[in-house]
Amino acid sequence: MKTIPLEAYLIVSIVLFGLGVFGMIVRRNLVTVLMSMELALNAVNVLFVGADSHLSLVDGQIFALFIIALAAAEAAVGLGIIIAIFRLRKVDSTDEITDMRG
């Protein structure tokens, strides 16, 4: 059986990570920005699992589990802040939260 080389995992995860970061920059909706952040973090999980199968170890999967938990915690805090912003200002776009500049 032919196994998938490590390079393939690397390329997939770097492309996904790049898409996530790109989304964080170009997306305007606050919730979509959070979703892009999740995509970037999950891209790393792909690489961890790929590296694990390449090295025949399990450490990477443990790290991936921690990342999943942390991404959830960060999303919870982020959604809380978005709700607080929406209550005070009724805005949901990154274009409109630019009071502080310079």
Next chain:
Amino acid sequence: MVNWNALLPELVLSLGALTLFILELFSSRRHFRLLVLLSAFVPLLAFLSLLFVEYPARTFFNTFEVNGLSLLAKALLYLLTSLVLFSLYDYYEAKGSPYTELSYLSLLSTLGLSILLSSTNLISLFLALELSSIGMYVLVSVLKEDYPSKEAGFKYLIIGSAGTGMFALGSAFYYASVGSFYLKEYRDENTLFSLALFLILSALALKVSAVPYHFWTPDAYEGAPTPITGYLATAPKLALYFLLVNLINYFSHAKQWFILVSVLSILSMFYANFTAYAQRSVKRLLAYSSIAHAGYFLLGLTVAKPELQKALLFYVSVYSLATLGSFVVLSALEKREGFTHHILDYRGLFKEHPVLSVSLALFFFALIGIPPMALFVGKLTLFMGLVNATLLPLALAFAVASLISAGYYLRVLVAVFLEEGERKYTPAKVSGGEAFTVLLCSLLVLLLGLFPNLLYDLIKF
């Protein structure tokens, strides 16, 4: 077998945080001051427990290491946290947002930073970094009916989690090339390892707010409640520089380390020192000052020489005292009705609040690096370390950048002492906690300037 003795200070902190969490369930907003003052004693207890830790020791499958340097770092960290907690209650009461959650959130952040100082493994490093950061995202955003704090919190969260992503991707590359998460010297310099080094260093540079990863700093510092800004500007910085000094032993042999660190530091020094002149808000000006200082500190990490790292650690310790002091003065002033941190509001401050003005002047003179203050000793030893390491261009850049920075601190002091104010504010009442923190910070800054060996001899490798 778990060596509980090595974990003693972390146990005290986490039990303290849990106790406060339970107390908070049964108490109302009226007990805000009591809870916060109680929480200020938890880091002090952890500080005392450091005396009973036997070192060097390792535990948790060698992921947690205690040595003399990490104990010193923890002592300073607990001291700073306790000072922040002592000084914040009056500000929150004046702003009408007595959130009792503050008491344990800052303890959890400190717990994260404390674990960070002892980590020898990328997994625990990552978790510790996130434990501290998530606590801080919340701390930045909790101020009632105050929009800027929410905006600051969101920006900090998004850019901070981009940093998290970079750190995680860097760890993945490190794992794929080294085959383990333990930090160790790795001599085979392939592309994967270079990328890992670049990403991990970038993520840490983002957390210490070095240019070009500084975007969050001015906004987060300006929007956050002022006592929390004091926490943000000191405790994580202190912990991260101790961590970076730890990392330099593993990574500094890589040839891109020197280039990356010196580029980061030169960019931070000059960019921040020039941009600070354009600021109208004093709080934001201090944020740029902290970016500039990140540049100075990174100079101490360019090459692995104990002399240089000792100078850096001394400098960062006394810098955090001076910065904390100036932010506490700012938060005492902000309690006055209608006061913003615009530089025009600072005119004629000396006539209304001579004591606060003089202590602000003391901290600003310390940040410039005027001789009797401890930061002068830090600057001088760092400069001499760079000269002795034959890095003359960097030493020269450091001296020029420090010189440029003097102007913007002095501009604030001119407004405070020499100009006449137009508006009259209700005088600010300085709470006992704030007075205590300012007094202790200024005393320590002066004392360590006159007798630097008190701290300098404790920094051992």
